[in-house]
Amino acid sequence: MKTLLMFCVSAALLCVAISKNEYLNVQIPYRNPPPGSSKSVNFITTFNLDSINSVFKDLNNAKGTAATPKGVTILVKKTWKPPNSRIPITANFTSADDATFKANNLMSSKTSGRINSLIDQVSNDTVVIIVYCVDGWNVLPVSSGWTAPLNGKFKVVEDRNLSATLVEIPYDEFVSVIYAKPDPGTEDTLFPKLDPATIDTLRQSMTLKSISKEFPKVKLYTCVYEIVEMFSVGFTLRTYTEYGFMISLTYGGYV
Known part of the structure; x- marks a missing residue:
């Protein structure tokens, strides 16, 4: 497991x-990767x-x-x-x-x-x-395979400086999660840039949008x-x- x-x-x-929000940021493989693959997304848990x-x-x-x-x-x-x-x-x-x-x-x-x-x-x-x-919490719909679709209206920001798209999925007033998907070829550079201050700024820039994307499933x-x-x-x-x-x-x- x-x-x-x-x-x-x-x-x-x-x-x-004190900071209003705190974050834990981890990298997880975007798909079931072959050895040496660097394709990943950042999964950020936010605490209010x-x-x-x-x-x-x-x-x-x-x-x-x-x-x-x-x-x-x-x-x-x-x-x-x-x-x-x-x-x-x-x-x-x-x-x-x-x-x-x-x-x-x-x-x-x-x-x-x-x-x-x-x-x-x-x-x-x-x-x-x-x-x-x-x-x-099954963050995405339960399905077979490594990824699952995320469809609907969510808070989203596309940042050109980071070369990444961030999508926030709320759980309740205490916890939410953010998928940060880097543009191809930037997987290794995104993680160190996502410090708490940067995440705070990006969240303030988010707008509600209709999206249809796939992300790795997370429980x-x-x-x-x-x-x-x-x-x-x-x-x-x-x-x-x-x-x-x-x-x-x-x-x-x-x-």
Whole structure:
């Protein structure tokens, strides 16, 4: 089975600006390739961290919404009382070890065992862990063969400087994916150019278009989490937030 695993962890104080979106970019063969073939496409998984953080903002706001977005689970320290008591809590944890175990076990169970031990260890100051997972999304229609057709209206950008066409396929408010198909002969040069800032700019240039293209099939398993710590410095309550995410892909004729 052809499977790719990738992960990334980033952290920032809430008072420091963080990127609204984060990306994991991998190359996958465009077709079942002969040895030495370089024909490939870039498959980019996008994570909307603002959407994840909005769940905590609601939880920490007595006037926040009472609804929990589909696919989101919330773990809360037993001794911390969220200002918004109307949001359903998935489970409580009693210690850092208990929180780490429950969060990792949750992510494994919600991805058919594909995402394991994403969180190394949380601190004793952790009060909330918010987890969102996708359990085996067939990005393209299921069919025989390595590729499948993508038909309909999607956000698209054709960039001459990159010599590539990018097509974004949304899953929900938290996750979407982008196929970046390089022009013939530019496969080796596209990947290093697709840094987060460039992807952000390209997404802003996308327009909704009717398309009919073929891409390699992908089945996506992914989790993204937000860990929130609260601690006192003198008379000031500080909040520290850490994000992490991982993907597991099955692609091509193995989907």
